[in-house]
Amino acid sequence: MRRGLFLPKSFFPVFLLFTALLVLGAIASVLFGARSLSVQEVLGGLFGAGEGVYEASVVQKRVVRTVFSLCCGAALGIAGVLMQAVTRNPLADPAILGVNNGAAFFVVCGISFFHMNTAREYIWFALAGALVTAVFVLGIGSMGRGGASPLKLVLAGASTSAALSSLVTAVLIPRLNAMDEFRFWQTGSVGAGTWDSFWLLLPFLLVGAIAAAVSAPAMNALALGDETATGLGVKTAFMRYVAALAGVILCGAVTAVAGPIGFVGLLSAHVIRALLGPDVRVLVPMSALAGAVILTVSDVAGRLIGRPGELEVGVLTAFIGAPLLIMLAMKAKVRAV
Amino acid sequence: MSTLAIELVRRARLRQRSRWTAVTAALAVAAVALCCAMLMLGNTIYPVRDVAAVLLGEEVKGAAFAVRTIRLPRMLAGLFAGFAFGVSGYVFQTMLRNPLANPNVIGITAGSSAAAVFCIVVLQAGRGVTSAAAVIAGLLTVLVIYGLARGRTFSVGRMILVGIGIQAMCNSAITYLLLIAREYQLPAAVRWLTGSLNGIRMEELSWLIASVLIFTPVIVLLSRPLQMLELGEQTAVSLGVRTDRTRVALIVGAVVLSAAATAVTGPIAAVAFLAGPIAVRLAGTARANVIPAGLVGAALVLAADLVGQFAFPVKFPVGILTGIIGAPYLLYLIVRMNRKGEL
Numbered sequence: 001m002r003r004g005l006f007l008p009k010s011f012f013p014v015f016l017l018f019t020a021l022l023v024l025g026a027i028a029s030v031l032f033g034a035r036s037l038s039v040q041e042v043l044g045g046l047f048g049a050g051e052g053v054y055e056a057s058v059v060q061k062r063v064v065r066t067v068f069s070l071c072c073g074a075a076l077g078i079a080g081v082l083m084q085a086v087t088r089n090p091l092a093d094p095a096i097l098g099v100n101n102g103a104a105f106f107v108v109c110g111i112s113f114f115h116m117n118t119a120r121e122y123i124w125f126a127l128a129g130a131l132v133t134a135v136f137v138l139g140i141g142s143m144g145r146g147g148a149s150p151l152k153l154v155l156a157g158a159s160t161s162a163a164l165s166s167l168v169t170a171v172l173i174p175r176l177n178a179m180d181e182f183r184f185w186q187t188g189s190v191g192a193g194t195w196d197s198f199w200l201l202l203p204f205l206l207v208g209a210i211a212a213a214v215s216a217p218a219m220n221a222l223a224l225g226d227e228t229a230t231g232l233g234v235k236t237a238f239m240r241y242v243a244a245l246a247g248v249i250l251c252g253a254v255t256a257v258a259g260p261i262g263f264v265g266l267l268s269a270h271v272i273r274a275l276l277g278p279d280v281r282v283l284v285p286m287s288a289l290a291g292a293v294i295l296t297v298s299d300v301a302g303r304l305i306g307r308p309g310e311l312e313v314g315v316l317t318a319f320i321g322a323p324l325l326i327m328l329a330m331k332a333k334v335r336a337v
Numbered sequence: 338m339s340t341l342a343i344e345l346v347r348r349a350r351l352r353q354r355s356r357w358t359a360v361t362a363a364l365a366v367a368a369v370a371l372c373c374a375m376l377m378l379g380n381t382i383y384p385v386r387d388v389a390a391v392l393l394g395e396e397v398k399g400a401a402f403a404v405r406t407i408r409l410p411r412m413l414a415g416l417f418a419g420f421a422f423g424v425s426g427y428v429f430q431t432m433l434r435n436p437l438a439n440p441n442v443i444g445i446t447a448g449s450s451a452a453a454v455f456c457i458v459v460l461q462a463g464r465g466v467t468s469a470a471a472v473i474a475g476l477l478t479v480l481v482i483y484g485l486a487r488g489r490t491f492s493v494g495r496m497i498l499v500g501i502g503i504q505a506m507c508n509s510a511i512t513y514l515l516l517i518a519r520e521y522q523l524p525a526a527v528r529w530l531t532g533s534l535n536g537i538r539m540e541e542l543s544w545l546i547a548s549v550l551i552f553t554p555v556i557v558l559l560s561r562p563l564q565m566l567e568l569g570e571q572t573a574v575s576l577g578v579r580t581d582r583t584r585v586a587l588i589v590g591a592v593v594l595s596a597a598a599t600a601v602t603g604p605i606a607a608v609a610f611l612a613g614p615i616a617v618r619l620a621g622t623a624r625a626n627v628i629p630a631g632l633v634g635a636a637l638v639l640a641a642d643l644v645g646q647f648a649f650p651v652k653f654p655v656g657i658l659t660g661i662i663g664a665p666y667l668l669y670l671i672v673r674m675n676r677k678g679e680l
Contacts, residue, residue: 140668263505325501
């Protein structure tokens with residue numbers, strides 16, 4: 001059974017709103033930073049008309065950073081939707097499930113034991129780490145009666161994540177140079193983004209997005225329950241793996257290039273679901289848009305709050321995202337333990 | 338019931354009680370032995386004689402400084418913080434009847450840590466203010482988590498989920514505060530994120546020791562009602578326990594202990610969480626395991642600190658080791674509870 005894409009009435013207003021926010025966020029991201037530049041200086045830097053070489057380089061860095069954070073945000077937004085759909089769990093998010101820390105642990109091992117120092121080398125480590133952790137957490141979380149309940153998954157994720165972050169610190173402490181290199185990577189930042197890391201991320205983002213688009217109709221059927229989905233002729237198991245793998249690839253790749261950034265996927269998926277309903281085919285692209293907005297705006301806010309330095313975006317998204325987790329937990333049907 | 342049966346029950350009880358006493362004594366001996374090891378071991382190893390002489394106030398060349406200013410505060414911090422974490426974890430686990438419910442998992446320690454970091458970094462406050470703020474923040478965190486988790490029906494599961502969210506917020510606040518901290522305050526960063534006994538001075542300990550000495554007896558006095566609470570609300574009420582009052586007193590005691598310890602050592606991961614179950618496993622349930630849990634907590638912290646200091650070429654803060662020990666156990670627990678269908 002194929003149902004045509006039925007767009008909710010509010011689709012276009014919401015789409016326009018988020019596009020406008022995206023443009024505003026991108027402009028703000030180029031305008032504001034640790035160093036205050038006037039609009040003229042920024043324009044000069046952008047179009048090469050200004051005389052200040054310094055301004056030009058600052059502006060170019062900010063442009064890279066903006067593009068990079070938009071991509072990371074989009075990837076995380078899609079990953080959030082996929083993980084929530086696959087686990088049929090509103091609380092699923094790469095950070096909550098510990099996938100970010102898994103990727104981080106593998107990256108730190110790559111740096112410390114295999115002397116890797118560019119993202120190009122350790123991105124595969126990050127993907128492997130994300131995958132291993134995801135399988136592990138989902139495995140533990142779905143044991144026992146009733147499959148993967150929110151509480152089980154979150155607990156399994158939180159404790160795995162705690163263990164991994166202890167291990168990360170344990171690996172880093174004896175290696176002060178690695179620790180220095182990774183002190184701020186560890187909290188998640190898009191500030192280190194370069195064109196290199198952008199090009200590195202892009203293929204993964206594209207593959208993940210395509211896989212998400214392919215599996216979206218199946219995810220809709222899956223929301224009705226495994227039996228119903230099978231009855232509708234959807235190959236649930238296969239599509240589930242595709243979607244799960246896409247989610248892991250997306251957040252693993254982002255973690256490799258930007259460090260572990262949490263709660264973006266949770267936030268964007270829920271905001272869009274609240275506005276536009278549960279159709280995964282709508283959720284995937286719109287959550288990508290919302291994720292890009294959230295990450296870019298948080299990054300700008302982090303730069304403004306953290307002056308003269310900057311506050312890593314991962315810290316800020318956790319602070320905004322955690323209250324949503326709490327709200328969802330309040331609504332969740334949790335068995336009285 | 339025949340007299341024989343009564344006699345058998347009586348003997349079994351007696352056996353359990355003597356086991357409890359023996360285990361408690363053994364734990365105390367182990368804790369004391371670890372304390373001695375903490376005082377003797379270091380860059381130079383001093384014999385018991387020298388250590389004893391220093392503790393009695395004599396001036397032993399070389400040993401006096403190392404033992405009195407470095408090793409003694411470190412040992413006392415480990416002993417009292419471990420004890421406090423152990424007791425507070427046990428109280429929460431028993432009262433809420435869930436091994437997962439403990440100050441670490443439900444975010445109370447994170448609340449205390451955030452408050453302590455705020456006092457140190459922003460207010461540049463002294464120890465008294467810092468400890469008091471940690472305690473108040475701990476209590477507030479409990480109130481907030483309890484209030485948010487209450488909903489229509491209270492559930493420990495929901496409380497844990499809300500606590501994980503609160504913890505994420507507190508941790509990101511801590512990271513922000515460390516970012517704006519002055520550079521010389523940064524070495525303390527590790528302490529606030531993972532827990533460590535490094536560089537603790539004697540003066541910092543007074544609050545912790547006072548709270549342990551005041552609140553442990555309070556909790557021990559309440560341990561009968563605590564055991565009845567473990568049987569469930571209704572049973573406890575019918576056994577004559579004033580449940581609300583008891584619960585508030587226990588929570589305050591447990592939170593003060595965990596916050597006072599956090600204010601000194603930072604959140605030493607997993608101790609609050611491991612101590613209770615280990616104590617119960619070792620000592621049985623003949624009596625409330627408040628003291629055994631405290632002793633297990635102290636032994637865990639001291640042993641982990643010794644391992645962290647001397648087993649590797651570099652020194653690891655104690656929280657890293659306890660974190661690595663604790664997490665697999667937590668996962669095992671989740672798996673086991675899943676199997677039983679308790680989650």
